[in-house]
Amino acid sequence: MQLEQFVRMHGEELLRLAVTYVKNTQVAEDIVQDVLLKAFEQQQQFRGESTYRTYLYRMTINRSYDYLRSWSYKNTILTNKIQKIFRGTKSAEQQVIELTENARLGQAILQLPLKYREVIILYYYKEFNIEEIAQLLSKxxxxxxxxxxxxxxxxxxxxxxxGWDDEFSHKASH
Known part of the structure; x- marks a missing residue:
């Protein structure tokens, strides 16, 4: 399989996953690029102990965790907090995101602690079952x-x- 094909098959899905962890599209793109390149180069080393999709998800999650523990991430968070203090307003990007209900739901999910956010995303959006998630997260x-x-x-x-109490919040309680 050629690298271009490999990226087309897996790139978009892994990018969405990485964004849910790092909350930054550019950083997520870098993470996915690293993961796909490494996975492509090491295709023959895949042992088949899980599905290839699970393997790629695990690599992406691990790389996202590495980033979240990094000095670069912590420095970015501090810089953003300082900028918000001086600006006192939301960025234009944040204001646009908050305009639709789906974006509001996405924002709400991103507010969850990582251990809850990841299972919600993997279960509802990536359609993994409980056993697959358990294997993926080693839980x-x-x-x-x-x-x-x-x-x-x-x-x-x-x-x-x-103040967004509609049918989804009702579904979320069941």
């Missing part, structure tokens, strides 16, 4: 179920606090 099925339940509860609270 027990019960841990995944608990995080999913708590994540839905926290998401419902965030949406209701924001």
């Amino acid at each position: 027990s099925s019960n841990t995944v179920k608990t995080r999913l339940r708590r994540g839905r509860e926290k998401l419902k609270f965030i949406l209701e606090e924001g």
Whole structure:
């Protein structure tokens, strides 16, 4: 398989996953580029202990965690907080994102702690089942179920606090 084909097959899905972790499209693009290049170069080393999709997701999640632990990320967060203090307003990008209900839901999901956000995204948006998520995150099925339940509860609270109590928040409680 050629690299271009490999990127077309997996790139977009992995990019969306990385963005949910690092909350920055440019950084997510770098992460996915690194993951896809490494995976492409090491295709023959894939042992088949899981699906290839799960393998790529695991690599992307690990690389995202590496970034979140890095000095670069911590420095960016500090810089952004300082800029917000001086500006006192939301960026134009943030204002546009908040215009639609789907974007509001996305924003609410991004407010969740990472351990809840990742199971919500993997379960509802990436359509992994509980067992696959457990394998992907190296957690027990019960841990995944608990995080999913708590994540839905926290998401419902965030949406209701924001005054957006509609059919999704009702669904999130079930």
